[in-house]
Amino acid sequence: MAKATQELDIVIVREKKVKESEIPNLPYLDAIVKETMRLHLHPVADFTFVKAPNLGSFEREGAVWGEPEEFRPERFLEMEMDVKGKNFELLPFGSGPRMCPGYSLGLKMIWLKKKINIPFQQEENYA
Numbered sequence: 385m386a387k388a389t390q391e392l393d394i395v396i397v398r399e400k401k402v403k404e405s406e407i408p409n410l411p412y413l414d415a416i417v418k419e420t421m422r423l424h425l426h427p428v429a430d431f432t433f434v435k436a437p438n439l440g441s442f443e444r445e446g447a448v449w450g451e452p453e454e455f456r457p458e459r460f461l462e463m464e465m466d467v468k469g470k471n472f473e474l475l476p477f478g479s480g481p482r483m484c485p486g487y488s489l490g491l492k493m494i495w496l497k498k499k500i501n502i503p504f505q506q507e508e509n510y511a
């Protein structure tokens with residue numbers, strides 16, 4: 385939380401609200417989103433992956449992650465890994481032709497979650 389607050393202070397300036405276009409400038413918060421998905425979204429995937437039932441367990445695989453049960457967002461700063469179906473170690477939206485078509489909207493909405501609690505400002509040209 386301290387690191388996330390510090391990143392917001394440096395990049396966004398306190399009291400100012402975060403705009404969607406500023407999300408790429410917040411790598412630590414992005415890493416928190418990914419780490420949360422790695423640890424907590426795989427049970428959802430387990431239910432939906434009818435074609436490959438154990439794909440969801442890669443997210444907690446020790447050989448892949450090292451201390452997989454530990455909440456450590458920093459791991460995503462040390463590696464290039466996205467959540468869009470390319471990296472099979474982390475598939476909160478599935479992969480391939482039946483991958484979640486709503487992933488882009490889903491990823492944006494995650495930043496609005498109350499638990500992360502980032503004050504958000506609507507973009508002026510937001511349709």
Ligand code: HEM
Pocket residue numbers: 425428429432433434475476477478479480481482483484485486487489490491494
């Ligand atoms: C964080 C939010 C979300 C997560 C974690 C998520 C996750 C998933 C997963 C794991 C699948 C199954 C993929 C597969 O079988 O390979 C799926 C399918 C699907 N998702 Fe999402 N989803 C999210 C948001 C959304 C949103 C916002 C929409 C629509 C606006 C959406 C629409 C769908 C649909 C229609 C499918 C079925 C696709 C198919 O079977 O061809 N999802 N989602």
